[in-house]
């Protein structure tokens with residue numbers, strides 16, 4: 066075994082190195098992946114035979130694939146046989162019982178984020194007593210959704226309660242064989258959210274994964290499926306603001322969105338996985354496949370994301386604009402500091418007529434961070450009058466970091482227009498000095514400049530997330546100057 | 548209030564200030580004139596704490612404290628305000644946000660609570676009126692797309708709000724039209740007080756017609772080569788630096 070392999074082993078084997086101190090008795094499979102493991106995962110979840118077969122087919126396919134190597138990332142090879150593919154607390158009583166049992170560093174982060182104590186307990190997976198308000202909050206919230214006809218439940222539950230919907234849509238946007246990581250996810254996915262908004266329904270509230278993650282402590286292979294029928298609307302928030310329980314691990318998630326006629330889906334992510342330490346040791350390898358299909362005419366999907374965590378990010382939320390007049394949007398802020406590497410961007414695939422897409426990408430690199438934007442805009446032969454506007458800005462803090470832009474444009478229809486603007490700027494000493502001369506601390510001055518740079522994107526985030534995003538950026542860039 | 552003794556400073560390997568001596572008393576106004584590249588902006592930057600400049604010798608005492616040991620923000624909070632010759636743009640950050648953050652930083656230093664928003668707006672509007680500036684400037688990004696004169700006016704607006712103890716004005720008059728010059732002049736006069744001093748860098752006597760200095764100094768080659776009262780500026784206007792410095 067080469068030394069890089071050993072390093073990865075270190076990474077994946079390390080117990081609670083950066084996270085929780087609580088020893089939780091969990092039901093964990095021994096490391097390794099073969100057909101019996103896939104079957105065992107399926108059995109653990111009591112899945113019907115069709116689901117088991119689906120997983121097995123994915124696994125067969127995965128064995129024939131090789132990991133992609135085109136990204137601007139430097140990743141040591143990962144030994145998939147050293148990873149455990151299933152882990153769950155044996156019994157809910159094993160969760161930390163009070164905040165005293167939770168890593169104080171984590172609590173410090175929550176404090177900085179201004180998250181209220183009760184919510185801190187939930188984020189940390191502390192079993193919150195049923196008499197607490199939040200529990201009833203969760204319940205009323207479920208009733209309200211039910212009244213509206215919205216289905217919002219774990220995917221593992223939907224497999225049983227709504228098998229037809231799952232069968233119809235699972236893997237229909239991101240096919241099993243789409244890419245190496247998506248294929249692996251299809252074989253071993255642990256859990257995730259399922260959202261179904263019926264025709265004409267506007268989901269009465271923002272849906273969030275906060276609770277779900279903490280209630281169920283899902284693993285590193287999540288899978289989310291959101292379906293919006295004709296004229297349906299939903300706004301979904303994915304809050305990975307808390308470092309997860311199983312930290313130094315591979316995270317390979319799949320998200321599929323389907324928007325039918327006049328439907329609208331807004332998907333926001335604030336991602337703050339553990340990024341690893343200053344030496345680049347540890348951290349999450351985040352390989353995520355997120356894709357939306359705007360199948361109906363005039364449908365619309367927006368992806369808004371703030372990526373601050375992970376050691377390595379490989380992520381390209383995409384829109385396939387099939388319906389005529391459909392709209393895809395991508396607003397992104399990606400930060401790489403310390404030794405983080407991010408290769409992220411989007412794909413806008415214009416299939417139908419008059420389809421429009423907007424891409425606003427803000428990349429921030431600090432310390433030795435490397436940030437790459439990779440964006441594909443494809444105007445298909447039938448994309449009459451297709452329009453894309455791409456704005457891709459990079460901000461450098463210090464001179465050891467890097468920003469890279471890889472735009473790919475394919476235009477197969479002469480009436481389509483693609484516009485691309487790119488800028489690279491540096492946080493200048495003069496800007497910092499100007500603000501400090503007004504009495505503002507160096508740290509605050511940097512935050513001000515960086516937040517100003519990200520403003521176009523933060524404006525697209527739901528209000529409470531925007532506040533959190535700003536706070537998070539501040540924490541991420543702590544110590545990036547000076 | 549400010550005592551500069553034998554101040555030497557350099558940028559990289561290049562010495563720029565070569566032994567500045569200057570003493571500014573409470574309530575005084577000092578004008579600093581001098582040829583391009585003589586080190587006037589460098590002096591203001593060093594006093595404000597810009598890290599590009601390395602002090603190699605000498606000392607600066609401000610209100611009894613060693614100024615050179617303080618961080619730029621500490622100097623600002625202690626009442627030093629620099630009106631920049633070239634104010635920088637900060638994209639995406641609204642002017643009003645800077646004003647509020649700066650004021651609150653100062654208040655925190657004084658042990659006061661953050662100003663309440665209603666009171667703040669009232670105060671800012673008062674200062675805007677004084678500077679004859681449109682409220683729209685509050686909601687524009689800091690200096691972004693401002694004309695040269697607007698940037699200078701914006702600097703003085705900030706100074707009005709922060710009410711410093713020592714104002715360092717680096718060519719605030721450059722780029723101003725006649726009306727703006729009068730407004731800025733009035734703005735500075737408005738702040739004149741027994742315990743507030745100013746050091747104004749300028750190339751022209753016209754600002755000094757509005758704001759009459761107590762002392763005028765000529766900085767050349769990194770040193771103060773001549774000092775006098777208001778009439779020194781008038782002589783400069785007639786004789787130019789070459790003539791004046793040849794006599795000195």
Ligand SMILES: Nc1ncnc2c1ncn2[C@@H]1O[C@H](COP(=O)(O)OP(=O)(O)OP(=O)(O)O)[C@@H](O)[C@H]1O
Nearest residue numbers: 558563581582583584585586587588589590599632
């Ligand atoms: N950051 C820097 N890097 C290199 N040289 C510098 C730097 N700052 C100042 N200098 C040099 O130091 C000298 C003095 O500059 P300074 O800006 O202080 O002059 P000034 O008296 O303000 O001139 P002006 O009247 O044109 O504004 C100039 O020769 C200038 O080029």
Ligand SMILES: [Mg+2]
Nearest residue numbers: 587588589632
């Ligand atoms: Mg100058």
